[in-house]
Amino acid sequence: MKDKKEIKTNSRREFLKGSTLALAGFYIVPRHVLGGPGFVAPSDKLRVAGIGVGGMGYNDVSGVYRSEKAEIVALCDVDDTRAQRARDQHPKAPYYKDFRVMLEKEEKNIDAVTVSTPDHMHAVQAMMAMKMGKHVYVQKPLSHDIYEARMLTQAAEKYKVVTQMGNQGSSGDGVRKMVEWYNAGLIGEATKVYSWTNRPVWPQGIPWPNEPITPPSDLDWDLWLGTAPYKDYVGNLVPFNWRGWWDYGTGALGDMACHIMEPPFRVLGLGYPKSAECSVGSVYVGEFQRGYFPDSCPPSSHITLRFDRPGKEDLEFHWMDGGIQPTRPEELEPNEQMGDGGNGVIIEGTKGKMMCSTYGVNPQLLPTSKTKDINVPETLYRVPDGDRGHYRNWVEACIGGYGSKEYQQLSSPFSVAGPLTESVLMGNLAIRSYDYRVPRPGGNDNQFDYPGRGIKLVWDGPNMKITNFDPANQFVKREYRGDYTL
Numbered sequence: 001m002k003d004k005k006e007i008k009t010n011s012r013r014e015f016l017k018g019s020t021l022a023l024a025g026f027y028i029v030p031r032h033v034l035g036g037p038g039f040v041a042p043s044d045k046l047r048v049a050g051i052g053v054g055g056m057g058y059n060d061v062s063g064v065y066r067s068e069k070a071e072i073v074a075l076c077d078v079d080d081t082r083a084q085r086a087r088d089q090h091p092k093a094p095y096y097k098d099f100r101v102m103l104e105k106e107e108k109n110i111d112a113v114t115v116s117t118p119d120h121m122h123a124v125q126a127m128m129a130m131k132m133g134k135h136v137y138v139q140k141p142l143s144h145d146i147y148e149a150r151m152l153t154q155a156a157e158k159y160k161v162v163t164q165m166g167n168q169g170s171s172g173d174g175v176r177k178m179v180e181w182y183n184a185g186l187i188g189e190a191t192k193v194y195s196w197t198n199r200p201v202w203p204q205g206i207p208w209p210n211e212p213i214t215p216p217s218d219l220d221w222d223l224w225l226g227t228a229p230y231k232d233y234v235g236n237l238v239p240f241n242w243r244g245w246w247d248y249g250t251g252a253l254g255d256m257a258c259h260i261m262e263p264p265f266r267v268l269g270l271g272y273p274k275s276a277e278c279s280v281g282s283v284y285v286g287e288f289q290r291g292y293f294p295d296s297c298p299p300s301s302h303i304t305l306r307f308d309r310p311g312k313e314d315l316e317f318h319w320m321d322g323g324i325q326p327t328r329p330e331e332l333e334p335n336e337q338m339g340d341g342g343n344g345v346i347i348e349g350t351k352g353k354m355m356c357s358t359y360g361v362n363p364q365l366l367p368t369s370k371t372k373d374i375n376v377p378e379t380l381y382r383v384p385d386g387d388r389g390h391y392r393n394w395v396e397a398c399i400g401g402y403g404s405k406e407y408q409q410l411s412s413p414f415s416v417a418g419p420l421t422e423s424v425l426m427g428n429l430a431i432r433s434y435d436y437r438v439p440r441p442g443g444n445d446n447q448f449d450y451p452g453r454g455i456k457l458v459w460d461g462p463n464m465k466i467t468n469f470d471p472a473n474q475f476v477k478r479e480y481r482g483d484y485t486l
Contacts, residue, residue: 046135046398049074049110051099051125054082055239056139057116060166061086063391064114064137070395073109076102080218082239097220099125107132112398115139116166120248121226123148127486130159135398137391139166140258141250142414142421146464147477149425151486153418160402164394164410165417167258169359171383171390175263177376178347178354178363182267184376186365188351193264193317194326197358198342199252204244204322205283205291205299209234227480244297250428251297252321256343256358257424258417261319263360264347265420268315272461273305273423278430281322294435300324303427319427329353331366359387381409422461430457433472 048070050061054077064070072090076099077083087095096102103113112135115125123143126136130152142165143149156163169175182190212232215221221233228247243249264270281300285291300322307315318326328338329346331353338344340357346366347354353366364371383389393411400406407413433452440447451469458468466472 044399046070046395047073047109047111048114048395049076049102049106049112050086050114050116051076051102051129052115052117052121052139053077053086054079055116056166057114058082058086060114060116060137060139060391062089064395065090067392067395069392069399070112074102074106078220078223079239081216098223100128103128103132103134110134112136112162112395118224118242118248119144119250119254120228123152123486124227124480124484126152127155130155130161130163133159133161135162135394137164137166137394140417140421141165141254141424142258142417143425144250144254145475145477146422146425146429148486149418149421150464153414156414156418162394162398162400162402162407162410163414163417164390164397165258165412165414165421166390167262167359167412167417168387168390169259169361170262170266170387170411170416171393172360172387173382174356174360174363175266176378176380176382178263178267178356178360180376180379181354181363181365181374182347182349183379186352186374186376187347187349187354189312190264190268190315190347190349191313192348193268193315194320194346194348195257195260195264195318196320196325196339196344197252197256197260198323199256199321200244200297200299202241202244203236204251204297205281205293206244206296207291207293208245208295209236225481227478227484229481245295246297246432247295249297250425251301251431253297253301253303253319253424253427253431256321257319257427258420259359260343260345261317261424262412262420263356263363264317264345265423266416267347268307270307270315270317270423271419272307273317273426273459274308274314274461275306275456275458276303276426276430277456278303278427278434280431280434281324292435292437294432297428298322298431298435301427301431303430305423305426329355329366332368336368383409383411426459429466429472429475432475433457433466433469436471 048064053061053075061072065072072093075086075093076096078097113129115122115138122138126138129136213235215233243255279302280298283291302324303319305317343358345356356363383393397406397410436452437448437450440449457466457472460467464476
């Protein structure tokens with residue numbers, strides 16, 4: 001079967017050179033001939049270290065191990081109890097609490113690293129590994145900040161390492177079907193995208209607890225905080241509810257959009273957005289009084305991004321969370337489910353519409369009765385086992401090496417995942433700008449203005465800068481605590 005190549009649009013080509021699903025020629029040559037940082041001979045097993053191995057981190061190291069082409073040679077976690085399951089599964093792997101110590105001591109023993117920690121630590125951990133020439137698999141979202149996403153994307157190319165983000169739906173058949181349908185002109189030219197989720201399922205829009213408690217003895221709280229400002233430990237934060245706090249997480253948007261926005265992002269070949277605006281759900285703490293909790297992500301939001309497409313009208317891209325959903329398309333029957341109920345995507349075009357669930361699952365034309373009549377040839381590479389093959393997709397690319405055929409078959413390398421993550425985090429920049437407040441001139445101590453509300457933020461993508469509201473730029477890049485650095 002001949003190799004096949006995914007079609008790229010001009011807008012994406014500006015910064016995604018060589019990042020498509022195209023297959024390239026491949027020759028097996030000895031390690032000493034290829035050389036280079038991070039290269040693994042095809043006859044060897046990939047030696048992988050895990051940073052963050054409890055919860056989702058356990059799933060990640062287990063998924064890599066189940067590829068049968070990798071061995072887990074080192075483990076790192078700040079929480080001894082949550083790490084125990086992985087330690088039991090890989091008893092020969094040395095265990096560390098500090099990722100920096102592990103990478104320095106095990107540098108000669110590892111080829112690749114998985115990063116499955118809270119969002120605020122992804123970038124510094126992945127960057128240190130890449131600078132050592134190690135391949136990296138990083139959970140979604142790729143980073144906490146837009147700046148971090150850009151730096152990781154550039155580093156992947158600079159250090160010639162194999163990268164993958166943990167949005168497994170990008171390896172599924174569904175998104176590839178949607179690309180093929182769209183390229184075949186089944187819905188015409190896309191005009192609008194609607195994407196939504198029922199997240200958060202953790203607390204958001206709440207005040208920071210005012211009663212610190214002693215951290216559990218099995219948790220190194222200082223290492224868990226890492227790059228974030230120091231705060232005393234509080235209950236109901238670890239291991240999951242950190243997602244709703246800006247110092248550590250990226251809210252419902254960061255948690256789910258890399259899964260839900262990815263299909264239309266890939267189908268339409270999108271690049272950097274040109275603008276962002278939002279509305280945010282309110283929390284009321286008293287009679288007709290809105291709570292102001294800037295440390296916490298909001299309980300719900302509606303983001304509108306616009307993407308410039310040369311020679312075409314701008315694409316309008318909507319994101320909704322906290323239970324907000326778009327109006328049901330007229331083409332859906334009254335009892336038909338929209339998306340998967342709580343999550344989904346609808347792409348509107350000049351000739352029709354198509355819809356999918358989370359991860360690009362169950363793609364359908366609208367009305368859904370049209371789907372059974374689709375007869376579009378497969379032109380794109382399929383990952384064996386679809387989304388379940390996401391880990392193996394990365395492992396095989398690491399073994400093949402940067403630029404190999406297996407590398408070209410990657411589903412979510414940073415050249416793709418980085419710009420996607422930037423677009424996701426652009427929504428959070430809009431949310432945080434919405435809640436930016438200043439004292440009202442001549443007002444009392446309890447009167448404020450919110451100059452970031454009711455405006456459109458204009459984004460200079462190449463320079464990572466909002467051009468019409470400078471206070472928003474503080475959310476592009478944060479300062480790290482202590483000696484943490486990229």
